[in-house]
Amino acid sequence: MAELVNIKDLSHEEWLQERNTGLGGSDAGTVLGVNKWKSKAQLFLEKTNPELRQNIDNEYIHFGNILEDVVAKEFERRTGKKVRRDNRMLRHPKHEFMFANLDRVVVGEKALLECKTTSHFNKELWEDDDVPAQYLCQVQHYLAVTGYEKAYIAVLIGGNNFVWKEIKRDDELIQIIIDAEYDFWHNHIQANKLPEIDGSPAMTEFINYMYKDIDEEEIELPEDVDTLIKAIESCKSSVKETTELQKKYENQLKDKLGNNVSGKSNNFLVTWKQQVKRVIDKKKLEEKYGKETLDQYHKESKYRVLRIKQIKEEQ
Structure with missing residues (x-):
């Protein structure tokens, strides 16, 4: 030392x-x-x-x-x-x-x-x-x-x-x-x-x-970016397919439960309970207090959004 x-x-x-x-x-x-x-x-x-x-x-x-x-x-x-x-x-x-x-x-x-x-x-x-x-x-x-x-x-x-x-x-x-x-x-x-x-x-x-600060310019990206974007799109597709498959299995499981709130298998306990979600009715608040009044309580945050759009078909 x-x-x-x-x-x-x-x-x-x-x-x-x-x-x-x-x-x-x-x-x-x-x-x-x-x-x-x-x-x-x-x-x-x-x-x-x-x-x-x-x-x-x-x-x-x-x-x-x-x-x-x-x-x-x-x-x-x-x-x-x-x-x-x-x-x-x-x-x-x-x-x-x-x-x-x-x-x-x-x-x-x-x-x-x-x-x-x-x-x-x-x-x-x-x-x-x-x-x-x-x-x-x-x-x-x-x-x-x-x-x-x-x-x-x-x-x-x-x-x-x-x-x-x-x-x-x-x-x-x-x-x-x-x-x-x-x-x-x-x-x-x-x-x-x-x-x-x-x-x-x-x-x-x-x-x-x-990279929170923005330069209002368009740059030429290197060729390997196309490979990166293809990987992103592949992940999105895979996630979509996996999500749809998950929903399919969940629906099949719900069908097994029917109207029952819970069920037990050899290894698992499954519950399908009702929950209450409370949200603020923005439209009613605006009608009662006015949009200008509610705007005083809005908090604005800025962030950058990444979007990808294909501009040319692959040869």
């Missing part, structure tokens, strides 16, 4: 610049493909073009930073252990592209503490011995950099449910992380080769963010 710099001496911008010189623990889950909030292509673009980094200084992150000290103190209270801050940015002794910013170090142990906060909607992800995969990768990345024997992770769930867990060093997983990060850093970041753009929600959101 080698010390790089004391982050207390850095401004926020300088800290971000240092982060772009390697891969941190929060990048590990993305590189291994288990972070649903960010794709590898997005991480590549952020590392190679920092100006493309989305502004993620939202309320969750703001209060997460504030509550880090609360989580650390509660961990001390519940475990009897002592922790201290570590303001160093650390580098792996062999793989310098791997760095670590630790939340806390456990006094008297070769161990670290990672502090988290999350919504109560995510509580099932922390049940029993479970730890979300992206955080498990993050912690094992830190253990790789520091050489520590174990880590603790503590999380405040929904503001009133505290959970802490011990995570043993897993050298097999660490080697997988090192290999994946080595490949990503050397064969993509340093080679300036964009990973494949995938269809994850994170990549979709980032692409929409990156």
Whole structure:
């Protein structure tokens, strides 16, 4: 483990610049493909073009930073252990592209503490011995950099449910992380080769963010775009056929139930219950209060829509 710099001496911008010189623990889950909030292509673009980094200084992150000290103190209270801050940015002794910013170090142990906060909607992800995969990768990345024997992770769930867990060093997983990060850093970041753009929600959101500004121009697209469009149309056709087939099977199942609200087979319980859906009658509201009054409560959002139209038959 080698010390790089004391982050207390850095401004926020300088800290971000240092982060772009390697891969941190929060990048590990993305590189291994288990972070649903960010794709590898997005991480590549952020590392190679920092100006493309989305502004993620939202309320969750703001209060997460504030509550880090609360989580650390509660961990001390519940475990009897002592922790201290570590303001160093650390580098792996062999793989310098791997760095670590630790939340806390456990006094008297070769161990670290990672502090988290999350919504109560995510509580099932922390049940029993479970730890979300992206955080498990993050912690094992830190253990790789520091050489520590174990880590603790503590999380405040929904503001009133505290959970802490011990995570043993897993050298097999660490080697997988090192290999994946080595490949990503050397064969993509340093080679300036964009990973494949995938269809994850994170990549979709980032692409929409990156190209939200519109140039009113028509450009000439490369020839390989036709192959891409054919693949899109093939997927649409496949989805349509699959949906129609699903509806067919659902109708056949409904016919088996008839007027009965439920039925049981050897392996399944099937229910076909009545539900009530309530919607606002916009027409009646306009008649009563006037369209101009209702327009005051409309929220407008702008987004780009991708449409494909064939302009020439294939030869």
